[in-house]
Amino acid sequence: MRIETRLQELGLVLPEPLKLPHGLRLPFHWVRVRGNRAYISGHGPLLPDGTTAGPFGKVGAEVTAEQAYVSARLTALSILSSLKRELGDLDHVTAWLRVFGMVNSAPGFTNQPNVINGFSDLIIDLYGPAAGQHARSAIGVAELPLGLPVEIEAEVEIKA
Amino acid sequence: MRIETRLQELGLVLPEPLKLPHGLRLPFHWVRVRGNRAYISGHGPLLPDGTTAGPFGKVGAEVTAEQAYVSARLTALSILSSLKRELGDLDHVTAWLRVFGMVNSAPGFTNQPNVINGFSDLIIDLYGPAAGQHARSAIGVAELPLGLPVEIEAEVEIKA
Amino acid sequence: MRIETRLQELGLVLPEPLKLPHGLRLPFHWVRVRGNRAYISGHGPLLPDGTTAGPFGKVGAEVTAEQAYVSARLTALSILSSLKRELGDLDHVTAWLRVFGMVNSAPGFTNQPNVINGFSDLIIDLYGPAAGQHARSAIGVAELPLGLPVEIEAEVEIKA
Numbered sequence: 001m002r003i004e005t006r007l008q009e010l011g012l013v014l015p016e017p018l019k020l021p022h023g024l025r026l027p028f029h030w031v032r033v034r035g036n037r038a039y040i041s042g043h044g045p046l047l048p049d050g051t052t053a054g055p056f057g058k059v060g061a062e063v064t065a066e067q068a069y070v071s072a073r074l075t076a077l078s079i080l081s082s083l084k085r086e087l088g089d090l091d092h093v094t095a096w097l098r099v100f101g102m103v104n105s106a107p108g109f110t111n112q113p114n115v116i117n118g119f120s121d122l123i124i125d126l127y128g129p130a131a132g133q134h135a136r137s138a139i140g141v142a143e144l145p146l147g148l149p150v151e152i153e154a155e156v157e158i159k160a
Numbered sequence: 161m162r163i164e165t166r167l168q169e170l171g172l173v174l175p176e177p178l179k180l181p182h183g184l185r186l187p188f189h190w191v192r193v194r195g196n197r198a199y200i201s202g203h204g205p206l207l208p209d210g211t212t213a214g215p216f217g218k219v220g221a222e223v224t225a226e227q228a229y230v231s232a233r234l235t236a237l238s239i240l241s242s243l244k245r246e247l248g249d250l251d252h253v254t255a256w257l258r259v260f261g262m263v264n265s266a267p268g269f270t271n272q273p274n275v276i277n278g279f280s281d282l283i284i285d286l287y288g289p290a291a292g293q294h295a296r297s298a299i300g301v302a303e304l305p306l307g308l309p310v311e312i313e314a315e316v317e318i319k320a
Numbered sequence: 321m322r323i324e325t326r327l328q329e330l331g332l333v334l335p336e337p338l339k340l341p342h343g344l345r346l347p348f349h350w351v352r353v354r355g356n357r358a359y360i361s362g363h364g365p366l367l368p369d370g371t372t373a374g375p376f377g378k379v380g381a382e383v384t385a386e387q388a389y390v391s392a393r394l395t396a397l398s399i400l401s402s403l404k405r406e407l408g409d410l411d412h413v414t415a416w417l418r419v420f421g422m423v424n425s426a427p428g429f430t431n432q433p434n435v436i437n438g439f440s441d442l443i444i445d446l447y448g449p450a451a452g453q454h455a456r457s458a459i460g461v462a463e464l465p466l467g468l469p470v471e472i473e474a475e476v477e478i479k480a
Binding site: 144155 | 258
């Protein structure tokens with residue numbers, strides 16, 4: 001329970017599972033576990049009650065880079081919430097491996113890395129530099145589901 | 161041959177390999193097998209004869225979400241066709257792990273999940289909820305090769 | 321040192337690590353090694369001194385497809401440079417597995433595959449068809465960090 005203790009120290013709350021908006025159907029799993037790997041579906045930022053967290057729209061236009069940094073940090077909490085439900089204990093994640101960060105980008109916005117740092121900073125803070133380190137890409141996509149400003153998928157190593 | 165029997169029951173046909181359009185050169189493999197993993201290249205929808213299947217263009221403009229659902233379903237058949245050529249038997253896929261769905265999206269189109277459901281629904285129908293389940297992302301990209309409406313890449317576990 | 325000998329025969333130089341432009345902070349690792357896998361972060365093209373290599377902007381507008389092919393080839397050298405620093409010897413890569421190629425695409429540019437061939441051609445030339453082969457996707461993204469024309473991430477098998 002080391003990671004959850006650290007979350008409490010930081011005053012951070014894991015959100016409820018996504019409350020599906022009307023008309024959206026998601027037949028896949030948020031986390032797919034196999035052997036010592038967990039594959040994590042693309043997540044977006046959530047409020048504690050499981051509704052999607054704004055602001056919505058394109059970073060560099062409706063959403064500032066600073067707001068999107070917070071969205072990426074909230075996305076980390078969404079993913080941790082899914083991992084906790086799947087694994088029981090967040091300490092079972094033994095190594096973060098790959099993080100793929102997608103930023104809903106307005107034309108000309110090219111600071112995707114500093115946005116996705118909102119995710120990386122929190123994960124490295126929580127898990128430390130050995131387990132928390134990861135390979136990462138940050139790119140600007142044309143559109144995201146529900147107008148989310150950020151969507152992140154990942155792959156982690158877990159206790160088999 | 162359980163999966164192929166199920167395909168026949170559904171009246172579904174695996175397409176021929178992609179007939180390369182003039183001027184396109186693809187030096188990579190459609191499926192890369194190593195140990196108990198198969199990495200699946202980005203595939204698009206094909207007609208049974210291996211030519212690319214329309215409609216082409218951006219979902220939300222030239223292509224409707226309903227048409228793109230069918231494109232995603234055809235993309236599943238393209239991938240199954242590549243897997244059959246590489247593995248010999250589709251039953252050798254023991255678990256779907258990761259599905260990355262890219263939708264060629266017109267400005268303002270944000271219903272990528274329901275498009276990629278055309279892929280997920282068929283895979284879960286064919287393989288069942290245990291083997292067929294997968295982690296998934298669905299995003300809107302700016303452009304896709306040949307003006308395809310959908311491109312999907314994946315990773316699966318196979319009998320080593 | 322077989323791969324480095326081949327690089328020298330081809331007259332190719334591995335660039336210095338990325339010299340971070342002002343205002344950019346990258347808290348992750350370029351290569352994340354775990355067991356027999358190396359996960360490779362999204363890289364862009366570099367000049368030998370580690371500064372980002374132009375031309376910058378969208379392929380199909382400010383950058384031609386032919387120029388972007390060279391950018392993808394330079395991106396392969398950036399990745400090999402990171403792998404050498406992490407693994408010590410490029411021969412320790414025993415199999416290329418997955419390559420994800422992102423092209424900063426102007427509206428209507430759909431020849432992403434021939435751009436990313438600049439990466440695939442060099443890797444297959446260096447490693448040969450058995451180890452160098454890979455699954456691949458090539459897509460058009462809306463924006464990339466720093467206005468890079470190409471960004472590529474990858475996963476490889478290594479000697480554990």
